[in-house]
Amino acid sequence: MNYFSSDFKLGILGGGQLGKMLLYETRKFDIYTLVLDPSNEAPCKIACNEFFQGDLMDFDTVYQFGKKTDVLTIEIENVNIDALEQLEKEGKTVYPSAKTLKTIQNKAKQKLFYVDNNIPTADFTRFAYPDEMLTAIKNESLSFPFVWKSARFGYDGQGVKVIKTYSDLEGLPKAECIAEKMIPFKNELAVIVSRDPKGNVKTYPVVEMEFHPEANQVEYVICPARIDENVAKKAQLVALKVSQAYQHIGLLAVEMFQTQNDEILVNEVAPRPHNSGHYSIEASYTNQFEQHIRAILGLPLGATESKVAGIMVNLVGAEDYTGPVVYKNIEKIMDMEGVTPHIYGKRETRPFRKMGHVTIVNPNVNEARKTAELVKKSIKVIAEN
Template identity: 75%
Template sequence: MDYFSSDFKLGILGGGQLGKMLLYETRKWDIYTKVMDASPQAPCKIACNEFVLGDLMDFDAVLAFGKDVDVLTIEIENVNVDALEKLEEEGVKVYPPPKALRTIQNKAQQKLFYVDNNIPTANFSRFAYASEIKDSVENGGLEFPFVWKSAQFGYDGQGVKIVRKTDDLDGLPPGECITEKMVDFKNELAVIVAKSSSGEVKTYPVVEMEFHPEANQVEYVICPARIDEKVAQKAQQVALKVSEHIGHVGLLAVELFQTLDDTILVNEVAPRPHNSGHYSIEASYTNQFEQHIRAILGLPLGKTDSKVAGVMVNLVGAEGHQGDVVYENIQEILAMEGVTPHIYGKKQTRPFRKMGHVTIVNQNMGKAREMAQKVKEKISVISK
């Protein structure tokens, strides 16, 4: 099929920043795009060929949206899988496949998938209702501390909480959830696996992630990870095993723990472009967004090596600020060598909302990390 400057139509469910960055690549190649999102201010709206306002969890809306596209992909997991399965039955190519997405959407199902396929992961318990957790603690089935995760609809640090005492259970959403044993780890790592609809597979270098202690959001992504080569190889092997068994097409971001004895455990996965791959826009031969397009269209996968060391800094809304956004001191970071800001186009800020990111590239990883710290200290995302 001719994808370029043709009648081919790519559908994207979700119009947020990941979709916007996918559209950098479709614009570059003149691929016609149709996007659906529930927000009339979605970042994708200004860059796609067609924009449809609709609820991604609504069966009829998703079904109607997908009927006239040739390939359908996602930029967020929270979409109606029943509708995707129906579209697939009707001949629409849907990537990632709905079967894989159904497993990934539910964290309890995801954890059971790891166990069933002998993929190393933290010990966990599954609960139909959050109220059952307190009974388990009182009866000796659970010990503090542990991590609580909502089974569905968690995103950007939402739906995750460290529970250290009984009072921490107050106010948890009542529905299905899991608890995980706290993992003593040296590093939080990630590997992005690209798998083409033609079967070609490539991995990006292992990255290291540093998290904000309160928001449970990534503050820095560092590529390459500052780890031993044997550990990096082990991380990539585990990520490839997850990819093989889950049957995705496109990108699969595999988040990992490196334990104190260098065991690699899978935390969770995302079947789409991912925050841990944003560095690749400036630092890689083929950035993750172009790679996702190549993969879902069955085109040859691009080179995944990095050209330079890269560090990504997330720009999130400052605490105490809500309303019309202002990027304070952005001109000062633009004066720094190797620094590239990406603004997502969200007009309203609120505490910890992802508003953009900054990539810092340098031949020397130490210098890149030092510069990233300066960028983090200098720029602020505040309200008017």
């Protein structure tokens, strides 16, 4: 099939920043795109060929949108699976598949999938609702501290909470959840795997992630991860095992813990471009967004090696600001060598909302990390007075 400067139509479910960055690549290749998103102010709206506003969880909306496309992909997991299954039955190409998404959408199912496929992961217990956790604690089958995770609709640090006391259980959503054993880890790592319809696979280098302690959002992504080579190889092998088990098409970001004993445990996955791969836009031979397009269209997978060390700094809304966004001191960071800001196109800021990211490249990862610290201290995402 001719994808370039043709009548071929690629559909993207979700119009956020990940979709916007996918569209950089489709525009480069002149691939015709349609985007569906609930917000009329979605970042994708300015860059796609056709924009449709609608509920991603509504069967008819997703189904009718999908019928307009030749290949359908996602930039967010929370979409109507029944509609995708129906489209597949009618011969539409959907990547990742409805089957893959169905498992990944639900964290409880995702964890059980790892157990069934002998993939190392932290011990956990599944609960229909949080009150069951109280019973488990009283029966001493569950003990503090542990990590509570909502089975559905967790995103960007939402739906995850460390539970240390009974008071931490107050106000949790009354829905299916898991209680996960706290892992005393050395590092949080991630590996992005790309896989095409023929089963060809490539992995990106292992990255190291540093998280904000309150917002549970990634603050820094560091590539290459500053870990022993044997640990890095182990992490890539685990990621490949996860990829093989899911049989996904496109990208799969595999988030992992490196334990104190240098074991690798899978935390969770995302079947799409991911925050942990943003560094690749400047640092890699083939960035993750182009690679996703290549994979889902069955085009040759690009080289995943890095040209230089890369670090990504998330730009999130400052805690005390809500309103029209101002990127304070952005000129200051643009004056730093190897620094590139990416602004997502969200006009309104609020505490911890993802508003953009900054990539820092340098031949030396430690020098890049120093610059990243300066970037973090300099730029502030605030609101107009």
